[in-house]
Amino acid sequence: MIQVSQALSIISENSCKMPIKKIKVHKSLGFILAETIYSPIDMPPFRQSSMDGYAFSFSELNQFDIVGVSQAGNFSNEQIKKNQAIRIFTGAYVPDCLDTVVMQEHTQRNEQTITIIKKPNALTNVRSKGEQIKKEELVLEKDTLITPAAIGFLACLGITEINVYKKPKVAIVVTGNELVKAGKKLGKGKIFESNSVMLKVALQGVGINKIKTFSVKDNLKNTKKTLQNCLSKFDVVLVSGGISVGDYDFVKEALLYNGVEELFYTINQKPGKPLFFGKKDKTIVFALPGNPASALSCFYIYVHLALKKTMGFDSVHLNKIKRKIKTPFQNTTGKSLFLKGFYNDESVTVLESQSSAMLNTFATANGLIYMPYNTELVAENEEVTVIPIN
Structure with missing residues (x-):
C-alpha cells in the first residue's frame, strides 16, 4: 500500500x-496545440478604419469635398486631393494618400461637402497594417489550449488546419x-x-x-x-x-x-x-x-x-486552495482523507454522509478537503487544503 x-x-x-493529428480549426475547441504557429499574413492586411466617418489627409482644412466611398471589402478610388475626403465605414480600406478618419458625429454634411466641427488629431481612427499581428510573428505557442478566442484568431488569419494532440x-x-x-x-x-x-x-x-x-x-x-x-x-x-x-x-x-x-x-x-x-x-x-x-x-x-x-496539458492537477475549517476534525484512521466539503471565500465545512457509498452530500459539495495521513487533529479555524471540484 x-x-x-x-x-x-x-x-x-x-x-x-497522445499522438498528434491534423484537425480543422473549427473543430479544435478544447484540444492542446501540438505545434507553434506563426502568422501567414499581416493583420489587418491593409490600413483600416476603426470608425464610421470620413477619411482625409490631415491638414489645416476643415471643409472637404466627398469624392468616393470606402465600405468594407469594396473601394477603388485612389486619386484623392488634399481638399477631398471619402465616406468610410468601420473595417474599410483606408487609401495610402489618406491618414485620418473623423467620426461622422463630428461633421456636418451638405450634399457632397462636409465640414468638420470637432477635428481629430492626425492619424486618429486608422488601424495600421499589421497592427494586431505582423506576418511571421508568433500566433500561438505549442501546448496552448484551444479556446473560442483562439479559434477566432486563427480563422481571421486564414488558418484552417492545425496539429493537436488526440x-x-x-x-x-x-x-x-x-x-x-x-x-x-x-x-x-x-x-x-x-x-x-x-x-x-x-x-x-x-x-x-x-x-x-x-x-x-x-x-x-x-x-x-x-x-x-x-x-x-x-x-x-x-x-x-x-x-x-x-x-x-x-x-x-x-x-x-x-x-x-x-x-x-x-x-x-x-x-x-x-x-x-x-x-x-x-x-x-x-x-x-x-x-x-x-x-x-x-x-x-x-x-x-x-x-x-x-x-497534452501542462497543468494537470486540480487546483488547491486554503480555507479555514469551521469545526475541529479528528483523523484517527492513519489514512489520508478526502472529505466532501463546501467552501466559500473564507471557510470550508465538512459535510455529513462521508460514507464511500453515499453521493447525497457529494451532489452538493464543491470541494474535497484533503487531510494527510499524518495529520491527526485539525482545530477550528485552522487552514486546510481544499480541492475545488465544481
Missing part, C-alpha cells in the same frame, strides 16, 4: 501524450450482478447502476467524448473477455467495481491475465483504498472502487491527472 503522493507520481510518470478513447467497464440500468424494474437485492453515467459525465467535463460503456457480471471468464476487448481498442480503461478482495472480485486477476502491468494497488487513503493503476503497451488502466463516492473521489484525484497528461 502506497501513500497519495507516491500514487500521483507513478500516474504522472506513466501517462504520456484526445483518448475511453472505455468504462462496470461490474456487478446487483446492478440494474435506471428505468428498469428494480428487483430484490438489486440497485440502480449509476457509476457509468457519473463517470461518463465526468469525462465529458474534461473534454473527452469518445466513450463507450460495457457491463459485465461478476464472472471471471466474462471479465477477462471484456477487458481483453477494451485493452485492444481503447487508450484508457476505467473499471468500476470488482477490485477489492471479495470472492467475486475478479477484475485484478482478469487484468493481470490480459498482460496489464500492475503499477500500484491500494492507497493509504479513505475513501478509495482499493484503487488499481496499471498499463498495457500505451493503454492505461484504472480499476476504481465500486462504491460511488470512492469512484468519483478517485476520478478527481487520479484519473483526471492521467487524462490531462494524455491530452
Whole structure:
C-alpha cells in the first residue's frame, strides 16, 4: 500500500501524450496545440478604419469635398486631393494618400461637402497594417489550449488546419450482478447502476467524448473477455467495481491475465483504498472502487491527472486552495482523507454522509478537503487544503 503522493507520481510518470493529428480549426475547441504557429499574413492586411466617418489627409482644412466611398471589402478610388475626403465605414480600406478618419458625429454634411466641427488629431481612427499581428510573428505557442478566442484568431488569419494532440478513447467497464440500468424494474437485492453515467459525465467535463460503456457480471471468464476487448481498442480503461478482495472480485486477476502491468494497488487513503493503476503497451488502466463516492473521489484525484497528461496539458492537477475549517476534525484512521466539503471565500465545512457509498452530500459539495495521513487533529479555524471540484 502506497501513500497519495507516491500514487500521483507513478500516474504522472506513466501517462504520456497522445499522438498528434491534423484537425480543422473549427473543430479544435478544447484540444492542446501540438505545434507553434506563426502568422501567414499581416493583420489587418491593409490600413483600416476603426470608425464610421470620413477619411482625409490631415491638414489645416476643415471643409472637404466627398469624392468616393470606402465600405468594407469594396473601394477603388485612389486619386484623392488634399481638399477631398471619402465616406468610410468601420473595417474599410483606408487609401495610402489618406491618414485620418473623423467620426461622422463630428461633421456636418451638405450634399457632397462636409465640414468638420470637432477635428481629430492626425492619424486618429486608422488601424495600421499589421497592427494586431505582423506576418511571421508568433500566433500561438505549442501546448496552448484551444479556446473560442483562439479559434477566432486563427480563422481571421486564414488558418484552417492545425496539429493537436488526440484526445483518448475511453472505455468504462462496470461490474456487478446487483446492478440494474435506471428505468428498469428494480428487483430484490438489486440497485440502480449509476457509476457509468457519473463517470461518463465526468469525462465529458474534461473534454473527452469518445466513450463507450460495457457491463459485465461478476464472472471471471466474462471479465477477462471484456477487458481483453477494451485493452485492444481503447487508450484508457476505467473499471468500476470488482477490485477489492471479495470472492467475486475478479477484475485484478482478469487484468493481470490480459498482460496489464500492475503499477500500484491500494492507497493509504479513505475513501478509495482499493484503487488499481496499471498499463498495457500505451493503454492505461484504472480499476476504481465500486462504491460511488470512492469512484468519483478517485476520478478527481487520479484519473483526471492521467487524462490531462494524455491530452497534452501542462497543468494537470486540480487546483488547491486554503480555507479555514469551521469545526475541529479528528483523523484517527492513519489514512489520508478526502472529505466532501463546501467552501466559500473564507471557510470550508465538512459535510455529513462521508460514507464511500453515499453521493447525497457529494451532489452538493464543491470541494474535497484533503487531510494527510499524518495529520491527526485539525482545530477550528485552522487552514486546510481544499480541492475545488465544481
